[in-house]
Amino acid sequence: MATVRLLADDQLSAEAQAVFADIRATRHTDFINNFWRARANDPAALRRTWEALKAVMGPGAIDPKVKEMLYVAVSIAQGCDYCIHSHTAAARAKGMTEAEHAELVAIVGMAAATNRMVQALGVPVDEAFKVSP
Amino acid sequence: MATVRLLADDQLSAEAQAVFADIRATRHTDFINNFWRARANDPAALRRTWEALKAVMGPGAIDPKVKEMLYVAVSIAQGCDYCIHSHTAAARAKGMTEAEHAELVAIVGMAAATNRMVQALGVPVDEAFKVSP
Amino acid sequence: MATVRLLADDQLSAEAQAVFADIRATRHTDFINNFWRARANDPAALRRTWEALKAVMGPGAIDPKVKEMLYVAVSIAQGCDYCIHSHTAAARAKGMTEAEHAELVAIVGMAAATNRMVQALGVPVDEAFKVSP
Amino acid sequence: MATVRLLADDQLSAEAQAVFADIRATRHTDFINNFWRARANDPAALRRTWEALKAVMGPGAIDPKVKEMLYVAVSIAQGCDYCIHSHTAAARAKGMTEAEHAELVAIVGMAAATNRMVQALGVPVDEAFKVSP
Amino acid sequence: MATVRLLADDQLSAEAQAVFADIRATRHTDFINNFWRARANDPAALRRTWEALKAVMGPGAIDPKVKEMLYVAVSIAQGCDYCIHSHTAAARAKGMTEAEHAELVAIVGMAAATNRMVQALGVPVDEAFKVSP
Amino acid sequence: MATVRLLADDQLSAEAQAVFADIRATRHTDFINNFWRARANDPAALRRTWEALKAVMGPGAIDPKVKEMLYVAVSIAQGCDYCIHSHTAAARAKGMTEAEHAELVAIVGMAAATNRMVQALGVPVDEAFKVSP
Numbered sequence: 001m002a003t004v005r006l007l008a009d010d011q012l013s014a015e016a017q018a019v020f021a022d023i024r025a026t027r028h029t030d031f032i033n034n035f036w037r038a039r040a041n042d043p044a045a046l047r048r049t050w051e052a053l054k055a056v057m058g059p060g061a062i063d064p065k066v067k068e069m070l071y072v073a074v075s076i077a078q079g080c081d082y083c084i085h086s087h088t089a090a091a092r093a094k095g096m097t098e099a100e101h102a103e104l105v106a107i108v109g110m111a112a113a114t115n116r117m118v119q120a121l122g123v124p125v126d127e128a129f130k131v132s133p
Numbered sequence: 134m135a136t137v138r139l140l141a142d143d144q145l146s147a148e149a150q151a152v153f154a155d156i157r158a159t160r161h162t163d164f165i166n167n168f169w170r171a172r173a174n175d176p177a178a179l180r181r182t183w184e185a186l187k188a189v190m191g192p193g194a195i196d197p198k199v200k201e202m203l204y205v206a207v208s209i210a211q212g213c214d215y216c217i218h219s220h221t222a223a224a225r226a227k228g229m230t231e232a233e234h235a236e237l238v239a240i241v242g243m244a245a246a247t248n249r250m251v252q253a254l255g256v257p258v259d260e261a262f263k264v265s266p
Numbered sequence: 267m268a269t270v271r272l273l274a275d276d277q278l279s280a281e282a283q284a285v286f287a288d289i290r291a292t293r294h295t296d297f298i299n300n301f302w303r304a305r306a307n308d309p310a311a312l313r314r315t316w317e318a319l320k321a322v323m324g325p326g327a328i329d330p331k332v333k334e335m336l337y338v339a340v341s342i343a344q345g346c347d348y349c350i351h352s353h354t355a356a357a358r359a360k361g362m363t364e365a366e367h368a369e370l371v372a373i374v375g376m377a378a379a380t381n382r383m384v385q386a387l388g389v390p391v392d393e394a395f396k397v398s399p
Numbered sequence: 400m401a402t403v404r405l406l407a408d409d410q411l412s413a414e415a416q417a418v419f420a421d422i423r424a425t426r427h428t429d430f431i432n433n434f435w436r437a438r439a440n441d442p443a444a445l446r447r448t449w450e451a452l453k454a455v456m457g458p459g460a461i462d463p464k465v466k467e468m469l470y471v472a473v474s475i476a477q478g479c480d481y482c483i484h485s486h487t488a489a490a491r492a493k494g495m496t497e498a499e500h501a502e503l504v505a506i507v508g509m510a511a512a513t514n515r516m517v518q519a520l521g522v523p524v525d526e527a528f529k530v531s532p
Numbered sequence: 533m534a535t536v537r538l539l540a541d542d543q544l545s546a547e548a549q550a551v552f553a554d555i556r557a558t559r560h561t562d563f564i565n566n567f568w569r570a571r572a573n574d575p576a577a578l579r580r581t582w583e584a585l586k587a588v589m590g591p592g593a594i595d596p597k598v599k600e601m602l603y604v605a606v607s608i609a610q611g612c613d614y615c616i617h618s619h620t621a622a623a624r625a626k627g628m629t630e631a632e633h634a635e636l637v638a639i640v641g642m643a644a645a646t647n648r649m650v651q652a653l654g655v656p657v658d659e660a661f662k663v664s665p
Numbered sequence: 666m667a668t669v670r671l672l673a674d675d676q677l678s679a680e681a682q683a684v685f686a687d688i689r690a691t692r693h694t695d696f697i698n699n700f701w702r703a704r705a706n707d708p709a710a711l712r713r714t715w716e717a718l719k720a721v722m723g724p725g726a727i728d729p730k731v732k733e734m735l736y737v738a739v740s741i742a743q744g745c746d747y748c749i750h751s752h753t754a755a756a757r758a759k760g761m762t763e764a765e766h767a768e769l770v771a772i773v774g775m776a777a778a779t780n781r782m783v784q785a786l787g788v789p790v791d792e793a794f795k796v797s798p
Contacts, residue, residue, distance in 0.1 A: 001480075001790055002255040002797035003487045004500075031261065035247070038254040038797075042501035048720065049247065049508075055713065056243040061232040066199050067240055070206045074244035074515075076386045077210035079478045079611045081533075082251045083244070085262035085388060088535045099194040101536075102574035105386045107200055109581075110189040111207035111216070113379035114168070114182065116606075118215045120342045120371045121171040122135040122351060124664070125666055128164065129218035132523070132667035132703075134347075134657055135664035136354045137367075171664075175368035181587065182375075188580065207382075209519045212345045212744045214666075218521060221668045234669075235707035238519045242714075246512035249739075253475045253504045255484060257797070258533055265390070265534035265570075267524055267746075268531035268654040269753045270766075297660065301646070304531075304653040308767035314454065315646065315774075321447065322642040327631040332598050333639055339602045340643035340781075343609035345744045348650045349643070351661035365593040373599055376588040377606035377615070380567070380581065384614045387570040388534040391400055394563065395617035398401035398437075398789070400613075401787040402620045403633075430793065434779070437786040441634035448641075448779065455775040460764040465731050466772055469738045473648075473776035476742035478611045481783045482776070484794035498726040506732055509721040510739035510748070513700070513714065517747045520703040521667040527696065528750035531656070608785045617787060637785045645778035652741045652770045654750060 006037040015043035019050050026054065033086055065094040069104055076108050139170040148176035152183050159187065166219055198227040202237055209241050272303040281309035285316050292320065299352055331360040335370055342374050405436040414442035418449050425453065432485055464493040468503055475507050538569040547575035551582050558586065565618055597626040601636055608640050671702040680708035684715050691719065698751055730759040734769055741773050 005011075009032075012020065020032055020040070039046045057067050068091035075083035088101070096104075138144075142165075145153065153165055153173070172179045190200055201224035208216035221234070229237075271277075275298075278286065286298055286306070305312045323333055334357035341349035354367070362370075404410075408431075411419065419431055419439070438445045456466055467490035474482035487500070495503075537543075541564075544552065552564055552572070571578045589599055600623035607615035620633070628636075670676075674697075677685065685697055685705070704711045722732050733756035740748035753766070761769075 001257055001484070001795050003484060003794075004254050004796055006256075006797050033259045033261070034256045035251055035254075038256045039250065041497070042504070045501060045505050048505075048717065049250070052713065052717065053243060053247070056236075056239045060236050061230060062202075062236045062240075066202075067236075069195075069199075070203060070237060070240045071244045072386075073203045073206040074210045074241050075248055076382050077207045078245065078248045079385055080248035080251055081385070081388060082256045082258050083248050084386060085258045085533070085535060087244075088386075089262045097194060098573070102577060103189075103193050103195045103200070104203060105383055105574070106189045106577050106580075107195075107203045108207050108386055109379040109383040110186060111204045111220075112211065112382040113375040114186070115208055115211045115213035115216050116342050116378040117172065117182070117371055117375040118168055118213055119345055119347070119350060120338075120374055121137050121168075122347060122662075122664075123139075123167045123171045123215050124134055125215050125218045126166045128166070129222045129668075130521075130666050131669055132521075132671050134351070134662050136351060136661075137663055139664050174364070175371070178368060178372050181372075181584065185580065185584065205519075209515050212518055214518070214521060217518060218666070218668060231706070235710060238516055238707070239710050239713075241519055242512040242516040245515040246508040249475050249511040250504055250508040252478055252480070252483060253471075253507055255480060255795075255797075262535075263388075263533050264536055265388075265538050267529050267656055267750070269528075269750060270530055270653050272531050272655075299658045299660070300655045301650055301653075304655045305649065307763070308770070311767060311771050314451065314771075315649070318447065318451065319642060319646070322635075322638045326635050327629060328601075328635045328639075332601075333635070335594075335598075336602060336605045336636060336639045337643045339605040340609045340640050341647055343606045344644065344647045346647035346650055348655045348657050349647050351657045353643075355661045363593060369588075369592050369594045369599070370602060372588045373594075373602045374606050376585060377603045377619075378610065380585070381607055381610045381612035381615050383571065383581070384567055384612055387536050387567075389538075389566045389570045389614045390533055391614050391617045392565045394565070395621045396400050396787075397403055398405050398787075400617070400789055402617060403786050405788075432791045432793070433788045434783055434786075437788045438782065440630070441637070444634060444638050447638075448782070452775060452779070455768075455771045459768050460762060461768045461772075465734075466768075468731075469735060469769060469772045470776045472735045472738040473742045473773050474780055476739045477777065477780045479780035479783055481788050481790050482780050484790045486776075488794045496726060502721075502725050502727045502732070503735060505721045506727075506735045507739050509718060510736045510752075511743065513718070514740055514743045514745035514748050516704065516714070517700055517745055520669050520700075522671075522699045522703045522747050523666055524747050524750045525698045527698070528754045529654075531654075604785075608781050611784055613784070613787060616785060637782055640785055641778040641782040644781040645774040648741050648777040649770055649774040651744055651746070652737075652749060652773055654746060 002038060004038050004041050006034055007040045012040055013043045016040040016046055019046050023050060035082065035086065065091060065096055068094050069096060072104065073108055077112065135171060137171050137174050139167055140173045145173055146176045149173040149179055152179050156183060168215065168219065198224060198229055201227050202229060202233070205237065206241055210245065268304060270304050270307050272300055273306045278306055279309045282306040282312055285313050289316060301348065301352065331357060331362055334360050335362060338370065339374055343378065401437060403437050403440050405433055406439040411439055412442045415439040415445055418445050422449060434481065434485065464490060464495055467493050468495060471503065472507050476511065534570060536570050536573050538566055539572045544572055545575045548572040548578055551579050555582060567614065567618065597623060597628055600626050601628060601632070604636065605640055609644065667703060669703050669706050671699055672705045677705055678708045681705040681711055684711050688715060700747065700751065730756060730761055733759050734761060737769065738773055742777065
């Protein structure tokens, strides 16, 4: 069920082939998941998305495992079933334990609950929390 | 701007007073932010929410700073302005650096973008990502 | 802060004037809230929205007070601050007690939490819950 | 998987039959998609929804193809899988090219990213953007 | 399709077994739906969630059937397919008629529409709707 | 009210200054809106976001005015007040008429309503709408 074709390796443009090669080299696996096969219909966007993802999720101040857990948290809050599955798998591959996953789920649930209670009550932001006026 | 009154300390029920005392003791500060003052109109719910928050956000498998960053990520994705302000302040108080905050914002933006692109394309979940059938 | 002008009574087209007159007659008050003053820039849409609202929120199988409470619940879950304020006021005007409001807030928080936990876990729908295949 | 029955043509009330006939005449096709078959359980709502859709999506200031693309954009941002599929098909039927679809997906992704970054940073609205105070 | 295993009765920890027993006793049925089987991987969270649900959804100021309808409304607005199915079934089990369900769907649609129109127009909250400054 | 400082021109790093210069040159105006002043705290992300925006919103298959209208539609559906204000202003600057704006608001409202009704009813995607299995 998709709104575009999922391209097999032999259906790729040269530009998409190059991006797939870089995904495989970067991730040390031959497996290319469906998101990239769908995105490959627009090779320029495929490249732009992959390059941005590498820049944002690559080495930095935050641990790679934690980066994936943040990605999962956003995906849950936005209700993207595919993204929840793919990034939960990625987080586990980067070392997320079952105990950490369980806590992540609990934190997302807790945040979701207080987010909505705060909005229900229309709570004004405390002055102490504002950095800019 | 709120849909309920924000209760001052001298307007609290005995049960709400006890919860406020525990918040102050747990957080080592006299400051009580507006969410709790709004929630204090329903003392039983105030207690339930506070106890759940302590259980979920207390010591566990995930670092307290990371827990707050996950809370911020969910609050952004759900668009709760108050919660973004309060938990960003809390994450900083627990040691989040400006570099980590900047990366958090970038990850949330990246996840938001791919979430919506995935949904636009209706990408089916890869078998490799499914734990249960 | 708005993306259109909020029209005063003497800035209305004849069609918008007629709709405002019906709002006042239906609600037994001279007060017209800002949503209608913003919507009045498009008189045909103003009429269509008002007529649809009267049809949906008018007498039916569900009690008028409960209808407003459902409206509030959706508005919270979608994060519409204006709508939360206006429909919470409307629900109170139709008899919602403070105890009912407190329970409404708790239910919305509970549902928000389990919604996200369910999505995090990717729980498949039980056969027993499906009406159509 | 649905919460109501999807009605076949021989299960319709007289009012629902009349609406289906108008859908077929308006769209120049015998095909009735599942949304209307689900909505047909409430014939008055079926009529109201169809009439509103005709009014909003009919001839006007915006090109019909662009109207469908806007519909798709909203459906993606709200995460409605059915609506994404049905309105992407409708936009293609009204002339959306694959290049336009690819750009639409990129714009939705870009907007989703900056929406969340803006909310993360709590950016105040510039005075220059406000029409009303 | 799930990110965790759905536990069968003979795969439960002692704590999870006790919670399942309480769910069965409280609901007067042997049936345990998939959400609890997924949540059972984290027995402490299972207990916490179930206890909170009992407290929030138990006897109070709002009728149990209406409580379930509010739960459904939130689940729709947040786009949780599983929750929509499970709580629509629960609301019917507590007496929601088809006429009430039809009105619920119409109210959610109406609220969703005006929520977004209000946000599009950036309508400022009327002073009359504010309880706290 | 923001979670970071809004940087004035004399507080910028050299990299941020260069991006601001390009924004001014590209847009033919000296005005820099608050989003960029907030994002300037992370100069690398500022550059990445601006370059991506130029690529996505620049000349292509879709008319620039329509691109901005799609951006507005997403921003409304995601509830980003700042983005609604800034991109509505941008769309007007690129030629969106008041009649087009009024229709845009109506389409977003209509889509929001049917999105939620579809989700409420759990409507399965018609085979005719699927491009990939």
